[in-house]
Amino acid sequence: MSVRTPAPPPPSLTRWERRTEIPLLAAALVFLAGYAFRVLAPYDAEPWHDLSLALVGAAWLLFVLDYAVRLRLSGLGLRFVRVRWLDTLVLALPLLRPLRMVQVYTAVQEKRDRPRLGLYARVISYAGMTAVLLGFSAALSVYHWEHRAPGASIRTFGDAVWWACATLTTVGYGDAVPVTAMGRVIAAGLMACGLALLGAVTGAFSSWLIQVFRREDEKEPPAGG
Structure with a gap:
């Protein structure tokens, strides 16, 4: 097929x-x-x-x-x-516009047969920049919806940034959690994006390491030569 x-x-x-x-x-x-x-x-x-x-x-x-x-x-x-x-x-949802940068990872996958180290480095830097912008956007949105909600644990923008860092890295300490419906929707989206970004960075970095080790092996003389 x-x-x-x-x-x-x-x-x-x-x-x-x-x-x-x-x-x-x-x-x-x-x-x-x-x-x-x-x-x-x-x-x-x-x-x-x-x-x-x-x-x-x-x-x-x-x-x-x-x-x-x-x-x-x-x-x-x-x-x-x-x-x-x-x-x-x-x-x-314009605040999700940083997600467009994740499309760079697709370009790496399409060029696996001709890997370029510069491209791998770009994926890692783009993913890092995307994580920062996405985390900042999520912190703004959650703070907007949460800081006046009854029983909210996210009262300041600092609380929102701390929550975004813990959620984006999938750590999830639980000391600051959304209590509103919209805040939880944002949290679910940020968790999914965190997994995707971590996967993109891990995959690109692993491919880069494999490429480096393969080149080093090709430079070594054959054993017993």
Whole structure:
């Protein structure tokens, strides 16, 4: 039984993605900064709350425009929603946009027959950056939903950061736990992402070590020669 390989994306879509990579990264950072200000700033910090809301809205509109262009250039029609499910997910939940970096791990898997050490190093660095951004985003969201909830153990943003670190690394001390429904949904998503990121880093690092040891073995003279 033959395995059907996915068709490569159209050249126009590839060019668009390359051109918009840096602007969309900047928009994602603007979105994150605006959301962080709205969550952490005092309630009477006007007009900065309105300005941060405008920045968040403008960044999200850029994400919508980019998604619409990708959909049109892909030639997939509505199948784009299912085939490019990660793009759809980060459009609906922009704070998950760091997850797009995990796609780099797929590129490593596709090039196993021609491993490149630089690519492995990039996977590890991208996964580390993704973990930091994802943990910060989760801490913001959990703090937003939890700090005023009755019986909450996450009262400060420091508590939220500590909870995010423990959850993302799958340690789970249990001293700070969400009590709201939305907080638990965020926790479940962060645990799943933590497992995925740890798997990506472990797999890339193991492949890099195997490649190094294989090259060292090839340099050694044969025994008894």
